[in-house]
Amino acid sequence: MEIPSKYEPQKIEGQWYDYWTKHNYFHSTPDNREPYTIVIPPPNVTGVLHMGHMLNNTIQDVLIRRARLMGKNACWVPGTDHASIATEAKVVAKLKEQGIDKKDITREEFLKHAWDWTHEYGGVILEQLKKLGCSCDWDRTKFTMDDNMSASVIKVFVDLFNKGLIYRGYRMVNWDPEAKTTLSDEEVIYEERQGLLYYLAYKIEGSDEMVTIATTRPETILGDTAICINPNDERYAHLRGKNAIVPICNRVIPIIEDEYVDVEFGTGCLKVTPAHDVNDKALGEKHNLETIDIFNEDASLNSFGLYYEGQDRFVVRKAISKELEEKGFLVKTEQHLNKIGTSERTKAVIEPRLSDQWFLSMEQLAKPAIKSVLEDEDIKLFPKKFENTYRHWMENIRDWNISRQLWWGQQIPAYYFGDGQDDFVVAESKEAALELAKKKSGNSALTMDGLRQDVDALDTWFSSWIWPISVFNGILEPNNKEIEYYYPTNDLVTGPDILFFWVARMIISGYEYRQEKPFENVYLTGLVRDKQRRKMSKSLGNSPDALKLIEDYGADGVRVGLLLSSAAGNDLMFDEALCQQGKNFANKIWNGFRLVKGWEVADLPQPEASKLGIEWYTAKFNKTLAEIEDHFSKYRISDALMAIYKLVWDDYSSWLLEIIKPAYQQPIDRITFDAVIHIFEENLKLLHPFMPFLTEEVWQHIAERSPEQALVIAKWPKIQAVDEELIEGFNFASEVIAGVRTIRKEKNIPMKDTLQLSVLNDGDISRDWDVVIAKLTNLSAIDYVDNAVEGALTFRVKSNEYFVPMIGAIDIEAEIKKLEEELEYTKGFLVSVRKKLSNDRFVSNAPEPVIALERQKEADALAKIDTLEKSLENIR
Numbered sequence: 001m002e003i004p005s006k007y008e009p010q011k012i013e014g015q016w017y018d019y020w021t022k023h024n025y026f027h028s029t030p031d032n033r034e035p036y037t038i039v040i041p042p043p044n045v046t047g048v049l050h051m052g053h054m055l056n057n058t059i060q061d062v063l064i065r066r067a068r069l070m071g072k073n074a075c076w077v078p079g080t081d082h083a084s085i086a087t088e089a090k091v092v093a094k095l096k097e098q099g100i101d102k103k104d105i106t107r108e109e110f111l112k113h114a115w116d117w118t119h120e121y122g123g124v125i126l127e128q129l130k131k132l133g134c135s136c137d138w139d140r141t142k143f144t145m146d147d148n149m150s151a152s153v154i155k156v157f158v159d160l161f162n163k164g165l166i167y168r169g170y171r172m173v174n175w176d177p178e179a180k181t182t183l184s185d186e187e188v189i190y191e192e193r194q195g196l197l198y199y200l201a202y203k204i205e206g207s208d209e210m211v212t213i214a215t216t217r218p219e220t221i222l223g224d225t226a227i228c229i230n231p232n233d234e235r236y237a238h239l240r241g242k243n244a245i246v247p248i249c250n251r252v253i254p255i256i257e258d259e260y261v262d263v264e265f266g267t268g269c270l271k272v273t274p275a276h277d278v279n280d281k282a283l284g285e286k287h288n289l290e291t292i293d294i295f296n297e298d299a300s301l302n303s304f305g306l307y308y309e310g311q312d313r314f315v316v317r318k319a320i321s322k323e324l325e326e327k328g329f330l331v332k333t334e335q336h337l338n339k340i341g342t343s344e345r346t347k348a349v350i351e352p353r354l355s356d357q358w359f360l361s362m363e364q365l366a367k368p369a370i371k372s373v374l375e376d377e378d379i380k381l382f383p384k385k386f387e388n389t390y391r392h393w394m395e396n397i398r399d400w401n402i403s404r405q406l407w408w409g410q411q412i413p414a415y416y417f418g419d420g421q422d423d424f425v426v427a428e429s430k431e432a433a434l435e436l437a438k439k440k441s442g443n444s445a446l447t448m449d450g451l452r453q454d455v456d457a458l459d460t461w462f463s464s465w466i467w468p469i470s471v472f473n474g475i476l477e478p479n480n481k482e483i484e485y486y487y488p489t490n491d492l493v494t495g496p497d498i499l500f501f502w503v504a505r506m507i508i509s510g511y512e513y514r515q516e517k518p519f520e521n522v523y524l525t526g527l528v529r530d531k532q533r534r535k536m537s538k539s540l541g542n543s544p545d546a547l548k549l550i551e552d553y554g555a556d557g558v559r560v561g562l563l564l565s566s567a568a569g570n571d572l573m574f575d576e577a578l579c580q581q582g583k584n585f586a587n588k589i590w591n592g593f594r595l596v597k598g599w600e601v602a603d604l605p606q607p608e609a610s611k612l613g614i615e616w617y618t619a620k621f622n623k624t625l626a627e628i629e630d631h632f633s634k635y636r637i638s639d640a641l642m643a644i645y646k647l648v649w650d651d652y653s654s655w656l657l658e659i660i661k662p663a664y665q666q667p668i669d670r671i672t673f674d675a676v677i678h679i680f681e682e683n684l685k686l687l688h689p690f691m692p693f694l695t696e697e698v699w700q701h702i703a704e705r706s707p708e709q710a711l712v713i714a715k716w717p718k719i720q721a722v723d724e725e726l727i728e729g730f731n732f733a734s735e736v737i738a739g740v741r742t743i744r745k746e747k748n749i750p751m752k753d754t755l756q757l758s759v760l761n762d763g764d765i766s767r768d769w770d771v772v773i774a775k776l777t778n779l780s781a782i783d784y785v786d787n788a789v790e791g792a793l794t795f796r797v798k799s800n801e802y803f804v805p806m807i808g809a810i811d812i813e814a815e816i817k818k819l820e821e822e823l824e825y826t827k828g829f830l831v832s833v834r835k836k837l838s839n840d841r842f843v844s845n846a847p848e849p850v851i852a853l854e855r856q857k858e859a860d861a862l863a864k865i866d867t868l869e870k871s872l873e874n875i876r
Contacts, residue, residue: 003597003701007590009554013693017130020696023707025068026135028075030485036067037489038076039468039519040136041502042144044083045118046090049128049546051528051536051562051574052495058559059525059637060493061134065689066632067490068135069716075486076135077471078126079142082118084409084460085179085345091117091408107407107455114408118145128547133555133692135712142471144463145410152475153410153463154428156513161426165361166402168414168424172278173401175353177299178346181405182357184459185398186500188341188350197336198321199267201329202227205243205252211236212331214266216338217276218324219316222249222305223294226272228283231257233268247329248320249306256287278352291354297405299351313351358403358412358456368511369504370394379507382523382635386496393500400505402459409457416452417441424454465505468518475513489519496524523635526571533573549579556691557583563641563690585645586694589687592653593698595661596676602667609771610672613659616730617679619723620651626719628686644686652683655734659772677702682717733769736802739795740777743804747793754780758789758803765800788870796867816872823868830861 020026028035038060043053060076068074091114092102102110126141142149160166173182198218201210213227227244229236239255246253260283261270274284275293284291294304301308301316308316324330341350372378374391381387403412415433416424418441425440427433430448438446469475474483488510494503503522510518528536536543549558560582565572624647631640660676662668681702688695688711699711740757749755757779759765770782788794789803796802836842837854 003594005594007554007587007694007697009556009586009693010551012697013131013133013555016693016696017133019710020135020712021138023710025710025712026076026137027139028073028137030481031073033071033073035486035490036064036070036072036074037486038064038491038493039471039489040076040078041492041494041498042079042081042142042464042467043125044086045080045122045125045143046083046086047080047125049125049132051543051546052525053125053129054132054546054549054558055525055528055562055572056493056495057129057132057134058562059523060491061132061559061692062563062637062689063491063493064135065692065712066716068712069685069688069714071715074135075137075140077140077142078129078134078136078138079467079471080122080126080144081460081464082143082145082409084404084406084457085176085181087114087118088406088408089179089346102407110407118143131547131550131555133559135692140471144460144467148473148476149463149470150410151428152466152470152473153458154413155475156466156509157410157413157458157462158426158428160360165365166426167359167361168356169359170354170356171359171401172281172352173355173357174341175297175299175351175355176343176346176348177295177297177351178348179343179406180297182353182355182401182403183343183345183350184401184461187344189344190339190341192337193340195336195338195340197266197334198324199331199333200247200271200324201331202244202247202271204239205245211239211244211255211269212267213269213271215271216336217317218321218330219301219305219308219313220273220276220294221246221271221320222301222308223273223275223292224251224253224271225274225284225289225292226253226287227255228258228261228270228272229255230259230261230263230268232259233261233263235268247324247327249304254289256283256289258283258286275354276352281352281354293354295351295353357401358414358454360400360402360462362397362399362508365508365512366394366397366504369507372507372511372517379517379519380521382521386499386524389496389499390504394504400459400462402462403454403456404459405455406457407455409460410463412454412456412458414454416454417443417446417450461501461505464502465509466513468506468510469513478513483514487514488517491521491523492519493523493525495527497527499524521635523637528572528574531573531575533571536574544574544576549576553579553583554586554693556586556694559690560585560641560645563638564645565638585649586691588649588653589691589694589698592657593680593701595657596673596680597701599662599673600667601670601673604667604669606669606671607771609775610660610669612768612772613656614672614675614679615723616726617651617656618720619726620730621647621679621682621717622720623722623724623727624651625686625717626722629719641690644683644690648683648687652679655730658776684711685714685717688712688714729766729769730772732766732797733773735797736769736773737776739797739802740773740779740804742795743793744777747806751778754778755804756781756783758783758785758792758805760785760788760801760803794867794871796863801867801870819868819872823865823872826861826864826868830858830865833857833861 040060041056064074064076091110094117095102095113122143129136157166174185174188176183195216197214197216199212199214200218200221201212203210211227224246229239240257242255243252244255245251260279261268272280272283272289274281274289274291283289292304294301295313296302299313300310301313303309305316308319321330342348343350373381374387381390413428414424414426415430415437417437423441425433425436427436430451430453433451434446434448437451438444466475468487468489469483472483472486473480474487492503506518510516530536530542534540534542553561558579561579562572564581565574565578624643627643628640631643660668660672681699684695684699692712696711699705740755743749744751755778759782761784773779774782788801789805792803792805794801794803833854837858843851
């Protein structure tokens, strides 16, 4: 096949992806091989590819492709999450555009619209992942609302209810007034915001006296049912047993006493609004106070809001503070920094709200998950630092509010047959519920029409917490062949922001339903930020278009760019220049391949330099392979890529190809050519997980390959013994080469002009590398001498001094001046280093490595001074 002059990813990426899928390389079924399993963190069905997805899925693809090359049965299960809050919001917005209000249609009609929306947009992100090169088993694609997935969720709910772990409770919950649903504590993000502290005066009943309270929410006074003072606060002792009158609504409320009140905050008097604050609710229950809810579900005021009814809470806040001021109840306001809870999904400010909800008791369920990670280390978190976060969450775990006031999601399988608090049953189907309801009610005449199902849906996380089990149908068929083979999975790659939402809960469900961990390792990526360290977001406009990046730099260029800047657990400072670096790397590999394939091959004796170069590179390859394996074992994926990058860019392209390159318009010997092609193929195997498209394209150009010989299913190299002597010998030779090249560069001596090199040897030195040194610096000879060479330029490598006799017209005066300036600078540097080393305070306090470094600087400076002085002596 003719090799194109340029690597053009846009032309080949789709072609190779189609080739891989056509030949089923990504598909996995249980067999006798060792399984390697990853389940994708299912992106929201509403989603499109963004930088976080790109990073997360690139890492997963690197791991899965490497496992495939290592001969494991690699299975990467893709899928999407129904994302109840986000999807319902999108569908509601779309209906609104069509003039339809959700309140005016039935649940069934709404769900039809939701499914239509899902079928239209739901597969977008998975198609985009294909453009990135993700080698998922697409035949296994799951959706959290698939029939069997939903059936698994309902089965788990019923099971946990029957175990007494799911219960119904009237509790203060986090209410999202925009999505009109509850949120779990973990879905609330707290932000510091500047606001006001309002000082309000309440009249004391039967007197002209006033008592002042401080509040950040003046609109909630309409729900006040008491004023509370601390019994130890003498300032208010005279108010004991009296009543106060709430401004505007003129409600008479008692003044109660409780040590809960902080005498230092505000005025030391607290207004109590049990319906709108979790602490006030506790006070209300303790003191048998009335509970008055003043808000509608959208956080507008209801009839208790008087003439403010129907107005938004923040509008009312401004209006009521103005009214309070006009009527003389507003004493003053102060600036106040407050922590405000906001919805992770809609960004709306959360309202505490009393509501009947379903909860899952977590304390006992969490114990095996705590033990597994923090005591037995059956599951390892990378980086380890996240264990502290995990511990904090798990040891302070609260019951999980699992009900949501939404229609999109699995409907809670509770069926009511009466008006009593306990008149309900929980079952997997309405038919089963009817039988249970007949028994519980004693009413054998009860019919389906007499049952009404709970209208709430389950929290989305309640479906995805069983994801590693349910994708293999392990809830409905606990002993099926697939769950027995693929579970537990191997690696989970996700963001630390869902360590509790998802990761911890999957561990909990794994031990509850499989008595086993769901995965072995959790690799937590950092957040993708811009160069200014800002989190990427649509609102800031700093998040690049993922598909445009792929179009501009190629999928491999983007993958390399992302990983070069991403250390495990640390935030990634994304810079588009890194994608350019990835693209340049792809071009370097392509051009190096074209160079080799462009050489004419002949049956010639192998040059000694080529033989030595091949042996050295083989040793360096094996040493690097050991480093790469170590990096992978510690999930240092970026470090693994950097090791390969340096091996290919520096050792292979810059050194090996130069060592073996035949003279201009001369052929290369067949032994060297075959060896370098083999080496190149081994390089491609290491590169393939990171750069799948480029490597497959090159691999298929090297030789005619059958589908069974594709790179995607080739064999990962095995570590061989490393010849350290060869590596050390080359390192020494490369310093000599650098010394000669520096002289050429500084003296403007062209490469075509041959030079002579003399070596003043201070001990034993191997001459094995002379052939390589001579070839790469165009030397006519290398002589070993016993005395310094007069009139020559010098440099030193370790204990050996090298002399290059001057040729051509060199400006002696300019050279002397240059050497003198360098000598003066080096002597000054030596003085500063010695000054530091003679400072007792520095020597006694500095760490040993720092002191050793300074001593090395001193030795290097002395050696350089000696070389410069000899150069001046020789040149004068």
